[in-house]
Amino acid sequence: MIAKQASRLTLFLLLAPAILWLGLLIVLPHVEILVLSFSERVAPRVYAFGFGNYLEFFTEPLYWRTFARTAFMSILVTALTLVLAFPIALYIARVAQGRLKAMLLLLCLLPFWVSELVRTLGWMILLRETGVISYALRSMGVAREPVELLYNDGAVILGLVYGGLLFMIVPLANALESLEPAVVEAGYDLGGSRWTVLRRIVIPHAMPGIVAGCIIVFMLTVGNFATPVLLGGKNGLWFTEQIYAQFITRFNWPQGAAFGMLLLLLSSAIVWLGLRLTGQSLGTTLKQA
Amino acid sequence: MNRPSITWKLYIAAFYLFLFAPLLVVAIFAFNASPFPSPPWRGFTLEWFTGSGAVFGKPGVLVDPIWLESIGNSFKVAIPVALLAVLLGTVNAWVLERAEFRGKTFVAMMMLWPLVIPGVVLGISILAFFSRVTNGLEDWLQTDLDFLRPGLPLVVLGQLSFILTIATLIIAARLRKFDRALEEAAFDLGASRARVLRTVTLPFLSPALIGAGLVALLMSFENFNTTLMLVGSEAPLPIAMYGQMREGASPAINAVSLLLMLGVGGIASVFALTSKAER
Amino acid sequence: MASSTDLDIVNVTKRFGSHAAVDDVSFSVAPGEFFSILGPSGCGKTTLMRMIAGFEHPTSGDIRIRGQSMIGVPANKRPVNMVFQSLALFPMMSVGENVAYGLTCRGVSRAEADERASRMLERVGLKGFGSRRVTALSGGQRQRVAIARCLVLEPTLVLLDEPLGALDLKLREHMKIELKQLQGTFNTTFAYITHDQSEALVMSDRIAVMNQGRFEQVGSPRELYHNPATPFVASFVGETNRLQGEAAAVSNGTIAVRLPSGAVVQGQGKGAAKALAFVRPEAVALAQDPASLSNLPNRFEGRVSAVLFDGAASSLLIDTTGFEQPVRAVLPQAGPLAGIQVGAPVHVGWTADAMKVFAA
Amino acid sequence: MASSTDLDIVNVTKRFGSHAAVDDVSFSVAPGEFFSILGPSGCGKTTLMRMIAGFEHPTSGDIRIRGQSMIGVPANKRPVNMVFQSLALFPMMSVGENVAYGLTCRGVSRAEADERASRMLERVGLKGFGSRRVTALSGGQRQRVAIARCLVLEPTLVLLDEPLGALDLKLREHMKIELKQLQGTFNTTFAYITHDQSEALVMSDRIAVMNQGRFEQVGSPRELYHNPATPFVASFVGETNRLQGEAAAVSNGTIAVRLPSGAVVQGQGKGAAKALAFVRPEAVALAQDPASLSNLPNRFEGRVSAVLFDGAASSLLIDTTGFEQPVRAVLPQAGPLAGIQVGAPVHVGWTADAMKVFAA
Amino acid sequence: AEKLRLLTWSGYAPADIVAQFTKETGIEVEVTTSNNEEMISKLRATQGAGFDLAQPSQDRIAGPQTEFGIYKPLDMSKIKSDQFIGSMLEATKKNTSVDSKVYGVPHIWGTDGLVVNTKAAPKVADYNDLCDPALAGKTSFRAKRPALIAFAFANGMDPFAAYGDAKAYAALMDKVGAKLAECKKNVKFFWEGNDQLLNAVRSGEIVAAMAWDTGGWKLNADNPDMKFIAPKSGALGWVDTFAIPAKGRNDDAAYKWINFNMRPEIAAKVAAAAGNFTASNGADKLMEGKLKDQFAESFPKAAIDNIRWYPAVPAGLEEIEGKVLDRLKAGS
Ligand SMILES: Nc1ncnc2c1ncn2[C@@H]1O[C@H](COP(=O)(O)OP(=O)(O)OP(=O)(O)O)[C@@H](O)[C@H]1O
Ligand SMILES: Nc1ncnc2c1ncn2[C@@H]1O[C@H](COP(=O)(O)OP(=O)(O)OP(=O)(O)O)[C@@H](O)[C@H]1O
Ligand SMILES: [Mg+2]
Ligand SMILES: [Mg+2]
Numbered sequence A: 001m002i003a004k005q006a007s008r009l010t011l012f013l014l015l016a017p018a019i020l021w022l023g024l025l026i027v028l029p030h031v032e033i034l035v036l037s038f039s040e041r042v043a044p045r046v047y048a049f050g051f052g053n054y055l056e057f058f059t060e061p062l063y064w065r066t067f068a069r070t071a072f073m074s075i076l077v078t079a080l081t082l083v084l085a086f087p088i089a090l091y092i093a094r095v096a097q098g099r100l101k102a103m104l105l106l107l108c109l110l111p112f113w114v115s116e117l118v119r120t121l122g123w124m125i126l127l128r129e130t131g132v133i134s135y136a137l138r139s140m141g142v143a144r145e146p147v148e149l150l151y152n153d154g155a156v157i158l159g160l161v162y163g164g165l166l167f168m169i170v171p172l173a174n175a176l177e178s179l180e181p182a183v184v185e186a187g188y189d190l191g192g193s194r195w196t197v198l199r200r201i202v203i204p205h206a207m208p209g210i211v212a213g214c215i216i217v218f219m220l221t222v223g224n225f226a227t228p229v230l231l232g233g234k235n236g237l238w239f240t241e242q243i244y245a246q247f248i249t250r251f252n253w254p255q256g257a258a259f260g261m262l263l264l265l266l267s268s269a270i271v272w273l274g275l276r277l278t279g280q281s282l283g284t285t286l287k288q289a
Numbered sequence B: 001m002n003r004p005s006i007t008w009k010l011y012i013a014a015f016y017l018f019l020f021a022p023l024l025v026v027a028i029f030a031f032n033a034s035p036f037p038s039p040p041w042r043g044f045t046l047e048w049f050t051g052s053g054a055v056f057g058k059p060g061v062l063v064d065p066i067w068l069e070s071i072g073n074s075f076k077v078a079i080p081v082a083l084l085a086v087l088l089g090t091v092n093a094w095v096l097e098r099a100e101f102r103g104k105t106f107v108a109m110m111m112l113w114p115l116v117i118p119g120v121v122l123g124i125s126i127l128a129f130f131s132r133v134t135n136g137l138e139d140w141l142q143t144d145l146d147f148l149r150p151g152l153p154l155v156v157l158g159q160l161s162f163i164l165t166i167a168t169l170i171i172a173a174r175l176r177k178f179d180r181a182l183e184e185a186a187f188d189l190g191a192s193r194a195r196v197l198r199t200v201t202l203p204f205l206s207p208a209l210i211g212a213g214l215v216a217l218l219m220s221f222e223n224f225n226t227t228l229m230l231v232g233s234e235a236p237l238p239i240a241m242y243g244q245m246r247e248g249a250s251p252a253i254n255a256v257s258l259l260l261m262l263g264v265g266g267i268a269s270v271f272a273l274t275s276k277a278e279r
Numbered sequence C, D: 001m002a003s004s005t006d007l008d009i010v011n012v013t014k015r016f017g018s019h020a021a022v023d024d025v026s027f028s029v030a031p032g033e034f035f036s037i038l039g040p041s042g043c044g045k046t047t048l049m050r051m052i053a054g055f056e057h058p059t060s061g062d063i064r065i066r067g068q069s070m071i072g073v074p075a076n077k078r079p080v081n082m083v084f085q086s087l088a089l090f091p092m093m094s095v096g097e098n099v100a101y102g103l104t105c106r107g108v109s110r111a112e113a114d115e116r117a118s119r120m121l122e123r124v125g126l127k128g129f130g131s132r133r134v135t136a137l138s139g140g141q142r143q144r145v146a147i148a149r150c151l152v153l154e155p156t157l158v159l160l161d162e163p164l165g166a167l168d169l170k171l172r173e174h175m176k177i178e179l180k181q182l183q184g185t186f187n188t189t190f191a192y193i194t195h196d197q198s199e200a201l202v203m204s205d206r207i208a209v210m211n212q213g214r215f216e217q218v219g220s221p222r223e224l225y226h227n228p229a230t231p232f233v234a235s236f237v238g239e240t241n242r243l244q245g246e247a248a249a250v251s252n253g254t255i256a257v258r259l260p261s262g263a264v265v266q267g268q269g270k271g272a273a274k275a276l277a278f279v280r281p282e283a284v285a286l287a288q289d290p291a292s293l294s295n296l297p298n299r300f301e302g303r304v305s306a307v308l309f310d311g312a313a314s315s316l317l318i319d320t321t322g323f324e325q326p327v328r329a330v331l332p333q334a335g336p337l338a339g340i341q342v343g344a345p346v347h348v349g350w351t352a353d354a355m356k357v358f359a360a
Numbered sequence E: 001a002e003k004l005r006l007l008t009w010s011g012y013a014p015a016d017i018v019a020q021f022t023k024e025t026g027i028e029v030e031v032t033t034s035n036n037e038e039m040i041s042k043l044r045a046t047q048g049a050g051f052d053l054a055q056p057s058q059d060r061i062a063g064p065q066t067e068f069g070i071y072k073p074l075d076m077s078k079i080k081s082d083q084f085i086g087s088m089l090e091a092t093k094k095n096t097s098v099d100s101k102v103y104g105v106p107h108i109w110g111t112d113g114l115v116v117n118t119k120a121a122p123k124v125a126d127y128n129d130l131c132d133p134a135l136a137g138k139t140s141f142r143a144k145r146p147a148l149i150a151f152a153f154a155n156g157m158d159p160f161a162a163y164g165d166a167k168a169y170a171a172l173m174d175k176v177g178a179k180l181a182e183c184k185k186n187v188k189f190f191w192e193g194n195d196q197l198l199n200a201v202r203s204g205e206i207v208a209a210m211a212w213d214t215g216g217w218k219l220n221a222d223n224p225d226m227k228f229i230a231p232k233s234g235a236l237g238w239v240d241t242f243a244i245p246a247k248g249r250n251d252d253a254a255y256k257w258i259n260f261n262m263r264p265e266i267a268a269k270v271a272a273a274a275g276n277f278t279a280s281n282g283a284d285k286l287m288e289g290k291l292k293d294q295f296a297e298s299f300p301k302a303a304i305d306n307i308r309w310y311p312a313v314p315a316g317l318e319e320i321e322g323k324v325l326d327r328l329k330a331g332s
Helices: A002-037 A052-059 A061-095 A098-113 A116-127 A132-140 A153-177 A181-189 A194-222 A226-231 A239-249 A253-278 A282-288 B006-029 B065-097 B104-116 B119-141 B152-177 B180-188 B193-222 B225-230 B237-246 B251-278 C045-053 C095-105 C110-123 C139-151 C169-186 C197-203 C221-226 C231-236 D045-053 D095-105 D110-123 D139-151 D169-186 D197-203 D221-226 D231-236 E015-025 E036-045 E062-068 E086-095 E127-131 E145-154 E166-186 E194-203 E213-222 E251-261 E264-274 E289-298 E301-305 E317-330
Strands: A039-043 A046-049 C007-016 C019-029 C034-038 C060-065 C080-083 C157-161 C189-194 C206-211 C214-219 C241-251 C254-258 C264-269 C275-279 C285-287 C298-308 C315-320 C327-330 C345-350 C356-359 D007-016 D019-029 D034-038 D060-065 D080-083 D157-161 D189-194 D206-211 D214-219 D241-251 D254-258 D264-269 D275-279 D285-287 D298-308 D315-320 D327-330 D345-350 D355-359 E003-008 E028-033 E105-117 E139-141 E187-190 E208-212 E226-229 E236-242
Touching: A002 A039, A002 A253, A002 B065, A002 B104, A002 B119, A002 B152, A039 A253, A052 A061, A052 A253, A061 A098, A061 A153, A061 A194, A061 A239, A061 A253, A061 B006, A061 E317, A098 A153, A098 B006, A098 B251, A116 A132, A116 A153, A116 A226, A116 B006, A116 B237, A116 B251, A153 A194, A153 A226, A153 B006, A181 A194, A181 D080, A194 A253, A194 B104, A226 A239, A239 A253, A239 B119, A239 B225, A239 E036, A239 E317, A253 B104, A253 B119, B006 B251, B065 B104, B065 B152, B065 B193, B065 B237, B065 B251, B104 B152, B119 B152, B119 B225, B152 B193, B152 B225, B180 B193, B180 C080, B193 B237, B193 B251, B225 B237, B237 B251, C007 C045, C019 C045, C019 C060, C019 C214, C034 C045, C034 C197, C045 C080, C045 C157, C045 C189, C080 C139, C095 C110, C095 C139, C110 C139, C139 C157, C139 C169, C169 C197, C169 D298, C189 C197, C197 C221, C206 C221, C206 C231, C214 C221, C214 C231, C231 C275, C231 C356, C241 C264, C254 C275, C264 C275, C298 D169, C315 C345, D007 D045, D019 D045, D019 D060, D019 D214, D034 D045, D034 D197, D045 D080, D045 D157, D045 D189, D080 D139, D095 D110, D095 D139, D110 D139, D139 D157, D139 D169, D169 D197, D189 D197, D197 D221, D206 D221, D206 D231, D214 D221, D214 D231, D231 D275, D231 D355, D241 D264, D254 D275, D264 D275, D315 D345, E003 E036, E003 E251, E015 E028, E015 E251, E015 E264, E036 E062, E086 E105, E086 E236, E105 E127, E105 E194, E105 E213, E105 E264, E127 E139, E127 E145, E127 E166, E127 E208, E145 E166, E145 E208, E145 E236, E145 E317, E166 E187, E166 E317, E194 E208, E194 E213, E208 E213, E213 E226, E213 E289, E226 E289, E236 E251, E251 E264
Parallel strands: C034 C189, C034 C206, C080 C157, C157 C189, C264 C356, D034 D189, D034 D206, D080 D157, D157 D189, D264 D355, E003 E028, E139 E187, E139 E208
Antiparallel strands: A039 A046, C007 C019, C007 C060, C206 C214, C241 C254, C241 C275, C254 C264, C275 C356, C285 C345, C298 C315, C298 C345, C315 C327, D007 D019, D007 D060, D206 D214, D241 D254, D241 D275, D254 D264, D275 D355, D285 D345, D298 D315, D298 D345, D315 D327, E105 E208, E105 E226, E105 E236
């Protein structure tokens, strides 16, 4: 009896940090913004329960357009990242051996541990009108005028794809690595061409990795702030900017909270959809990463 | 069959060029003797590192209090985050891998959740929640609870909220590989529980503990989204950089970035070495 | 009784939920004995051993070591040590540190522990290996380190849980003999778990055959092999031919079993409406001429369906009239049948003594 | 010659760096033959097989299938199929899809491929398993799926790389026989790799014994067992007693080998200054009375040091005067020596024919 | 030591002035630089804690104060009123009053107008000229409320008159928004930081922009072709103030800092560092000639009269403006 109580106490003590962490830093804060998102300002310092903030989102084309744009571009970025990363992951996982493999992976990791801002700064220096690429084009005589490559959607997509690559490569490489070489060889041995083997064996096997990578990249992209702000032009607004704007420049927390909830819903919905469509589960998927 | 074609190899090469191009230009233009980080090359200078500000109107980053303070602030955040992440991550990993209780799958799922919350949302929710808590407590206790207001302590909490997940996963992965028979063997040979923990379990976990600590340190250092919403008067490095970048690019930012790259490179190589030792 | 046995298991039962992994098992092990528990995977061997070591607690029953009840005594206080299936050597320590670990836990000084560890390593044939990493050892060497780590503590009883499972065939053959010799040299009591009948038969003084949480039979290897008490023991221990039918007539100790085809075999034992009969391949006599088998109560005609040449262990499969499965017999190494080919007609026969009959 | 052999390996060598994994190997396999390559781990078996399948390219030499050179033909265009050690079933496909895979690669329509796959599954005894996941099969069933997946393509030659390695003992025994029967039914040529001599002996029509990249001997199982061509074959194939000494005198086909202790044994073969002599345990005759061995040229006195009781495979270790290692002999199952105990004095003997002598 | 946590604009607390203050009073000053929105949002997030003194613009005090209560009423008895230019002090007090309590006193003032590279864009004289197709891709303004107000005046509307009527104001803002949206294709980017704009103008990426006067004069000092021009429709005049956050912990130090800063010799130095003008009475006499000349060039007599001072923004209007600005930024 006493032993049982003691083990309960131990369990409770072990669980305490997790409960405090999840409760105070995750669950309650989200409850708070959920509550906040349903409060409407009726007069200075007087708030009442209402759906106004959500109504505002749906009636103001600006907001839902930004929302849709963010979602669409994030999906585009995720897809592009997947396409770009797959050959790299395949190379790292299945071709490179020993030292080379470790080095390629480490080289992939390095840029991503440096701040996102540094990477973005690099792109700004490369892309801007007075930047390196423009300068090189002019000095090679390809272009006569300075070329502005910054401040447009292309630059944003470039920056976001760049930022997502690692988080695609690592789960992909992990998934591909676990594919037994003999299974691939069996695929050839039974008469499969390169393409058949890729389509029927390699890709299905890598599916958990593909889903994991896509989820992570999508999450990072949709929730990104600095890259679209710094690389994006006057036309591009990212939904996180709307949240930031409501909180910081408009002081309208309830509206910002509603936007936050919507973003959370969006990302959860797309993640859920991705998992459903590919028949994977979140737990195993994230463990890939 | 797996022999790579030449196109594939070229693609790999192009990819790595693409990967490092931005970092290279950042590093190179930190030494350009020009007020803007852009071509043409105007000669080599260390002004942006150690200059007094006489030449370009702004002091070099190694003497500029703005940068020094922000680096200091980053450490003030990163070190507690790393220590807490390792400590609590170990306990959490234990719960995930060893404890048996009802609702464990639920707790495990919850632990993963922070990874799928956008950083900005995490930031605002913590900001809003702690604002309410502090207001409530202040009304009740009639004292200031400034440390729960936007500022470094809140940044620590905000970063911890998701870095802890990652630390937990890293440590749990190692713990999962641990053959429990090792503990039982030690116990069987007469060791007390504390001794088993000290001589067998922790030595086995140590590469993961170091790894998780370093990852937490790096993630804290580079985190921007969550920090942005929670920062008070003292800005950590990414926030200071963002502020400066909105003010317009200057090679001082390149210089800071280069320092950051060197630091990260150093930590990453320590990490690579420890994970190699693990094998 | 206090010291006439090293280990007494008294009506021990262990339930996981409603499933009884170990079901009312009792046995004793005498000092210096090599006692094996043999059973198929999942029959509860490990659970039983873990209860003796102190990692699981019996649902009911008592475990006594040298007469002392171990109920409530934690694993680190019991005078038994265990060699794990995975060996569980500490990878973060050197070979010497592994062996000295238990001693330092007991408070023996560092220097003395090292000294005793290196003497123990010498005795198991690993002199000078003390400072190696355990990962730099071969399978057989690790095996010996794991045993040295236990023996250095001079336990009353060493428990071994399928310690040869991870080794390859040739090494396993070799370690079987070596383990038995080690046990002889140290004269320590061994309780050994395995699912490999050959291991159990070769090494043990006594074997308990376990099935679904219960002991089917406890006895010497020869007893088990020649006089199995249950059909399970008969088919699990050693290669055998198994026939199913119904008991027909009983006369002075001999029982007749009618096979589905109508053929009748004579054996010894007890049969009910349904009966199982077993005969070992080496007990099956072969002849080209039926006359030479005339003194055998069981005589059948067949045709060789396969010659399984395997050196000394070669056998024949003989499609026999009236039998559903081919009869397996040892391939004669000499005599007129030595070169027998597939398709050759042959006569088979065996004594009633060689055939054990059980109620199914 | 075009169709009198299915496979010809002509002076094939494969180097990895400076190390020759396969060193100037030549052999032919006749249609319908079950050909095994037997050798210890790392001897180059897999490398050889991978060259036949097309996954490695020979450094020199030629590989011909039905007389057609395969040099430069990629793996997916060769009329051979391989059963991998790990089986390499496609875990992302159902059993039926696994079997149909090769057909669809050839452009056979989906419907027809499914139809043929299910017929093949029926033939290997897996009727109705088509829609199962491969993970939901037992080891033996997977085995059969892997083979069905090859056979459905009606290849000239099936390569099998230790396909039974992952199975447990009892299942392995069973699959040995089943594999041999399958090959008989389909009458396809099999080239089979193993390091388990018992597998090779039981199943093969011919066996090549490989060591360090070279073939030591190619022959039928009985040839290898009874007339090994090299000391390596003698000790690798089957259990044996191995003696080292120097060749002393030769007289009418018999060679005398003097052991270090001075004892002399008589055998057949060739010996140099250093000689190795081998005698199989089953060729060692035992007697309590030396007179009954008097007609044997090799007669020694000893004492039983261990009885390794293992049913039909039981043996004795006998510490024999003049021998460094105990002599291993088969434990008599009947007669006066059946119950012999450790420590009992015994006489051992064998014919000169039974002892093979080689230059070391 | 005692500490004053100051939330201010960059340039308003030069290192030497801080050092002098610390020497005189023994109080250390911790400076955080920011802008209007961030100042308010920080104080809003902390309910007015974290800082002892803030410097928002005078028009941005009453609204947020009504909404969030983030400031303390000033104790005018602790402020040496005679150090201020009287008219400016009175106007500021009026604009920053809520419930007849005063929340702000003036510190630095300046204007919004046009920064022009007169060589590259000689014709620019009013805000609407930024939308001239000839300058496509080479102009800029801030996507903040001054742009709305400025373009409203430039297009013949009076936004200040509509302050009282939210509906009318919204309609007016929609019109301005449409106008700006049209102009947007001309804009290279919406500038955020002063240096960012100045660098772009220096490098030639931008030739004309709506900007602060001080920036224009800084450029002018390097290159005489770059000028600050008071637009035809009128420059916009702003006043930055001193206000004490609701949970400020060191009001004494705050008042000391205010009084110290308004001393003419100090105010003159600060104004010179910031490149703007001060509300300190008598400081202008101590100021350098250069700034005066530049001011004179940019502001002929008529232009001075034409400066439009921001009145206090009633609570709620910023919502309307915010949405217009968001639409401007998001639309294409
Ligand atoms: N902790 C546990 N909780 C629930 N059931 C268990 C537990 N441990 C063992 N069992 C069950 O008890 C039975 C016996 O398991 P045990 O490990 O003792 O078998 P074993 O004979 O050692 O098998 P093997 O030869 O495969 O090691 C099995 O059915 C197993 O599933
Ligand atoms: N790709 C390779 N590169 C370098 N060496 C290799 C390679 N493949 C095999 N080897 C070497 O060639 C030798 C033969 O290897 P192989 O795999 O053919 O042995 P094997 O007989 O199949 O052994 P096993 O029974 O263990 O499977 C080994 O020494 C091995 O280390
Ligand atoms: Mg077990
Ligand atoms: Mg192999």
